[in-house]
Every structure is written in structure tokens, then in C-alpha cells.
Amino acid sequence: FLVFLLIYLLTLTGNLLILLLIFTDSHLHTPMYFFLGTLACLDMSYTSVTAPRMLYDFLRRRRAISIPACITQIYFFICFGVSETSVLAVMSYDRYIAICRPLHYMQIMSWKSCVQIVSGMLVFSVLYSLMHTLFLNKLTFCRSDTLQSLFCDLPQLLQISCSDTFINVLLIFLSGILFQLGIVVVTFFPYITIITTVLKIPSKTMRSKAFSTCSSHLTVVFIFYSTIFFNYFFLNTNNSTEDKVASVFYAILDPFLNPLIYSLRNQELKMALTRALQKL
Template structure:
């Protein structure tokens, strides 16, 4: 399909290395979601709808938080940041996937592939730390409520988010710089529908020791340090909530934490399955399912989990819609 003379002549270059000729690849082929032509259009329509809902609901969350002064609290500030990140890394993956489903072309340059990886890794790395910060926020709100407004003031929240984004940008840049030094040879098909790091390292013909070392450091930092920071506060939170005499207060405290815990479990389980599950030929379909859930469905489900289980947000949404509705009625009359 892609092996005509023009493509070969345009996308490949021969490099002499010692006594051997080595073919350097400048264009990669994405395997896509499915090879069945009959599934291309249905998959396109399904993921187009998912992407549209993802953007719409996340944007609605940001708009409600911004316009309603009752939601100008640290918890909703971090929730709005999470919504922005969900919109970001969904937009890095899904439009390209929709284009490939519609055209069945699946060609991507190495430079574009590495660029996609940079932004994807930036949004993912930032989101993991934001989830950890949200755990700390819940810990202070429930376990130290008298000092909550002093500790988690607006300046501190802005600083935490700024540091998170700066760290995500720098850390992603380090991965990207070492990734850009790799060369890709005769094997140029990525067993994925987007440019993810494990698949890129798998087809590289360069020494990937530094890249693998960086992945190891990432798993130590994110899988041990950040994961510990995310879950450890809930030990104290659970003890504190169980000591609350009022049943209604206990339910309210649990409800504010349950949404966050659901999102965290959803994110980490799919991420671990995607990156730690053995990458062998017999489970490529399972790997793609995990990648779809991790990169596409998680940002779709996150806002639904937070909005549908948050009574304060639902109340604010109803008030906003009510004001908009009656405002239009008054203008008509």
C-alpha cells in the first residue's frame, strides 16, 4: 500500500555506516485501531462523538467554575486545571486518530511523531502531579479545616499549578531531546494509533539505554513518589472521617474524596496496564484497547465522574442554566 516508488524515493535515505548500508526512515506508519475497512467509518463516528463530548463537558466545567463565585475555591481551581489538561492531551491524540480513520493514510513524519509525544507526555506528566496536589488539598480541607484557607490560598494554588506545568514541560523536553537523537531503520511501523514512547523505542535501531534509563527514573518518581503522595493522605483522611459524629458530614466528606479517588484509580490502572503489560504479538489487541482507554476514554470519563458526583457543581450548573434561560425569556418579552 505504501511501497510505491515515489514513497520510497521520497521518504528513505541510504547512509553508509562502516561496511554496511543502513536505511534511515524519516516517515513512520501507524498501525491504527483496526485493519478492517468496514470498521473505519463506525470507529470514526464513535471517537468523533467521544472527542466532542470530552471538549464540551470539560469546557463547561471550566466555564461554570470561572463564572460562579461560589466555586472559587482551591478544589475547583485544581478541577479546572485538570479539565484543561484533559482537553489538552485528548486534543494531541484524537484529531490525528480521526484523520487516519477517515483517510486510511496513517503516515507520520518522525519529527511530527516526536512532537506529538512531547505534548502528550507533557499533559500526562502534569496531570499526574495535579492529581497528587488534589490529594493534598483534600487532606488539608478535611484534616486541618481551620487552617485550610491560610494554607491553600490563591497564591499557593497558582504557584503549585505553575510549578507543575513547568516541571512537566522540562521533564518532557528531556525525554524528547534524547528521543530525537534516535534513528529509525527498516522497521517503521508503530504498533499503535499514536506516537507513544515504548513503540518508538521498539522500532529504533539506535542504542536506547539512556531512554530506558529515563523511563526507569520516571517510574521511580511517578510510580513511587507521586503515587505515594497521592494515596498516603487518604490514610489520614479515612481515620479523620470515621471519627466525625455526624453521618451527613461523613457522607459529604467521602463524596468529595470518592470522585478524586475514582479518577486516580482509573488513570493509574490503565497507565500501568498500558506500560507494564508485556508487549508481545499475541496481546497487541489488548495493548491497543488499553491505549484507547488511557489516551481517549480517561479524559472523557474524568469530567463526567467529577460533575455527576458533585452536588455543589450540579447545583451551580442548574442555577447557571436557569439564569441563561430566564434571561433569554426576558429579552424576548
């Protein structure tokens, strides 16, 4: 309980600090940090879907949850998870425009465009999550098996249903292939051009600065996607230990690591933090 409480509080503190710096420091009022602030909001929401209930269950002897509450948790978990993958993809596109087409950057990534992109992603995430949960509500759960996870997750919940889950499983794989594959392409493909362009920059300082912002984003993307794919596509769900480790990592540790990665590898955030401390 104490370990997860500390991780949860540090996650909220780290992401709130990033948001505070972005709001108060005029040097950070750029599209890149607008998306980083959006990511920080999603990280707090993402981990708040599971962590408080998990902490509550650690203090109880009988750790039970009703089916409606479980499906509700899955709805918000998928919604914020899909939003996060979408923001990470947009951040790749933002870095591509900033490095490969710098003269057109503010024209393409205007504030109106940024708000429209984030709004569109949130609407899509709501509808995407609603699709899965509507089909979940049609299932009958007549078994009292223990979920092999520390929170309600879609694959584990389907295993304790006594209804035919073929449509649900088909939806997971089709949406995973169509949506996630598309998101992965949008996230990683721009880096081919980015790396080629950065290597042509004559100044070592500019190359280092460009790689610094990109490496932070790539690290976050790699950690997030590797744990997601491991849990949903490669994991043997009969192994409760592996289930719990994987689910805890992408639901609790990812949002905790994100602000650390960005704050440690981003010079502009470090400078903003220094300026904020000097004002105090």
C-alpha cells in the same frame, strides 16, 4: 471515526462545561475547584494531542506520520500526562488539608500558593517531557515497522529504532520509579489520614459530603493510574490488540470519563449547573 469523533466532542463539551461553571459561579471559587478547573484544561489538552490526528488518520488510506511529527506528539502527550498526575496529587493534598486541618485551609491553600503550585508543576512537566524527547532525537529510525498503537507513544516508538535504546529505556524506568512512585505516595498516602478523620465525624451528612468529594477524586485516580501502569510496565507490546485498547483507554476515554465522574458525584457542581440553567 464517528465513535471517536463523538467521544472527543463530548470530552471537550464536558470539560468546557465544568470550566464555565467554575468561572461563572462564585460558590465554586475555591482552591478545590481551581484545581478541578486545571484538571479540565489538562484533560482537553491531553486528548487534543492524540484525538484530532487519530480522526484524520481514520479518513486516510495511507496512515503514515513522520518521525519529527511523532516525537512532537510524544512531547506534548508526556507533558500533559505528567501535569495531570501532578494535579491529581495536589488535589489529594488539598482534600487532606480541607478535612484534616480545616481551620488552616485558606491560610495554607491561598490563591497565591495555588497559582505557584500549578505553575511549578507545568514547568516541571515541560522539563520532564523535554528530557525524554531530547534522547529520542538522538536515535536513528531505519525500520518501517507499523506502530502497534493508534498514536505515537514512547514504548512503541523505541521498538522501531535501530539504535541502542538502553539509555531511553533506563530513563523510562528510573523516572517512572522516582517520579511516579513519589507522585503515587503523595496521591494515596493522605487518604489514610483522611479516612481516619472522616470516620470520626459524628454527623452522617458531613461524612457523606466528605466521602463524596474524595470518592470522585479516587475514582479518577484509580482509572488513570491503572491504565498508565498497565501500558508502560506490564503490557506485552507484541500484542497489538492489547496495546491499542490500553492506549485508547488512557488517552481518549480517561479525559472523557473525568467530567462525568465529577459531575455525577459532586453535589456542588450539580447545584451550580441547576443555578446556571435557572438563569437561562
